[in-house]
Amino acid sequence: MLAGCQGPQSALDPASATARELARLWWVMSSVAGLVLLLVSVLWLYALFRAPRQYPQPQARRIQRRLLIGGGLLLPTLSVSALLFYGVNAARGMLPLGEAPLRLEITGHQWWWEVRYPQGDVVTANQLILPVGVPVDIEVSSADVIHAFWVPRLGGKLDMTPGRRHRVRLQADREGVFRGQCAEFCGTQHAHMILHVEALPPERFDVWLQARTQRAAIAPAPGAAGELFASRCALCHRVAGVSDGRRGPDLTDLASRPTLGAGVIANDAAGLRRWLREHQRLKPGNGMPNHDDVDDTTLDALAAWLEGLAP
Ligand code: HEC
Ligand SMILES: [Cu+2]
Numbered sequence: 001m002l003a004g005c006q007g008p009q010s011a012l013d014p015a016s017a018t019a020r021e022l023a024r025l026w027w028v029m030s031s032v033a034g035l036v037l038l039l040v041s042v043l044w045l046y047a048l049f050r051a052p053r054q055y056p057q058p059q060a061r062r063i064q065r066r067l068l069i070g071g072g073l074l075l076p077t078l079s080v081s082a083l084l085f086y087g088v089n090a091a092r093g094m095l096p097l098g099e100a101p102l103r104l105e106i107t108g109h110q111w112w113w114e115v116r117y118p119q120g121d122v123v124t125a126n127q128l129i130l131p132v133g134v135p136v137d138i139e140v141s142s143a144d145v146i147h148a149f150w151v152p153r154l155g156g157k158l159d160m161t162p163g164r165r166h167r168v169r170l171q172a173d174r175e176g177v178f179r180g181q182c183a184e185f186c187g188t189q190h191a192h193m194i195l196h197v198e199a200l201p202p203e204r205f206d207v208w209l210q211a212r213t214q215r216a217a218i219a220p221a222p223g224a225a226g227e228l229f230a231s232r233c234a235l236c237h238r239v240a241g242v243s244d245g246r247r248g249p250d251l252t253d254l255a256s257r258p259t260l261g262a263g264v265i266a267n268d269a270a271g272l273r274r275w276l277r278e279h280q281r282l283k284p285g286n287g288m289p290n291h292d293d294v295d296d297t298t299l300d301a302l303a304a305w306l307e308g309l310a311p
Helices: 016-051 057-094 202-213 224-237 267-280 296-306
Strands: 102-109 112-117 122-125 126-131 137-140 148-151 158-160 166-170 176-181 192-201
Touching: 016 057, 102 126, 102 166, 102 176, 112 126, 122 126, 122 202, 126 202, 126 267, 137 148, 137 158, 158 166, 192 202, 224 296, 267 296
Parallel strands: 102 137, 126 192
Antiparallel strands: 102 112, 112 122, 137 166, 148 158, 176 192
16 A cells, blocks of 8 residues: 555656645545544444434434435535545546646557657657646547556646547646556556656757757668668658658657557667567557568668658
8 A cells, every 4th residue: 555655657746836735635535534434433343332222212213314415415515515525626637627828639559658848749659758846738539549648746646538639738847757547447458558657858849849849851761671661661660751650659759758558668679679579579569560571680771770860
């Protein structure tokens, strides 16, 4: 239980004003629930062990009515209304009231995250980079089934529904790496749908966004690797200036991401080569077909080119 109190994904270790309100709400609710449990247990023991008493009929009826109306109607109505009022107030910070200085779009896919920064026409995947101290409105949607967007240390969760756009406001109040996770079961690899969230000081965030907006043109992969990329990978993957696929993650800044497959494996030289060869074993059922027929030399050459994809 104590392990749940901290770590990159703990709602009890908030890193924003809204998340702090939600954590407080959690403590209030669990304390109230704990007290109720205690009270009920004491009453139960009392009822078990007290000496039986006989009441005359009318008095017994009155006691019953009092318990029914007081304990069965008034108590729950009042306590649930109080919690509702408190809860709605606590979540107000997440409401996108007015214009936020930054707006992003995140689309859920089985089983990865597409992240768009409309200002610079910048697209990335499975990572969300934010400026510290700036309210960010995030418009979430889905390309297939219902997913849910949740970065517990920054705020509450919100469903990502196909055909609809929901908006949530986040504002990190400190630098750091947080972890998001799809919070609505969306298929067998639902657990492998992790979002790397990083809050940078605003100057560094601007540099990050600028670098992606004005990146140098990327040359296609050379030789056989290039042919493989153009004839297959390009159908699903976009690499700015090289290909325009939309079914898989945008790979333009692939080398700058910490993981592959939305948190399945570290994105280093060995990890990338393993992903290309055994991604169906690492993440069974994911939307990328096997490339078992491709020889190792070509895959290695392709991996070497992919490793250079960074702004
Ligand atoms: C039919 C579409 C499709 C084809 C063809 C395809 N991919 Fe993918 N690829 C995907 C999907 C979908 C994912 C996301 C899988 C997941 O994480 O659930 C993915 C993930 C990836 C990733 C990990 C990206 C990340 O940020 O985690 C890499 C790298 C990659 N593909 C490279 C390639 C290469 C190289 C080729 C060609 C040899 C290729 N893909 C062919 C659909 C495709
Ligand atoms: Cu999910």
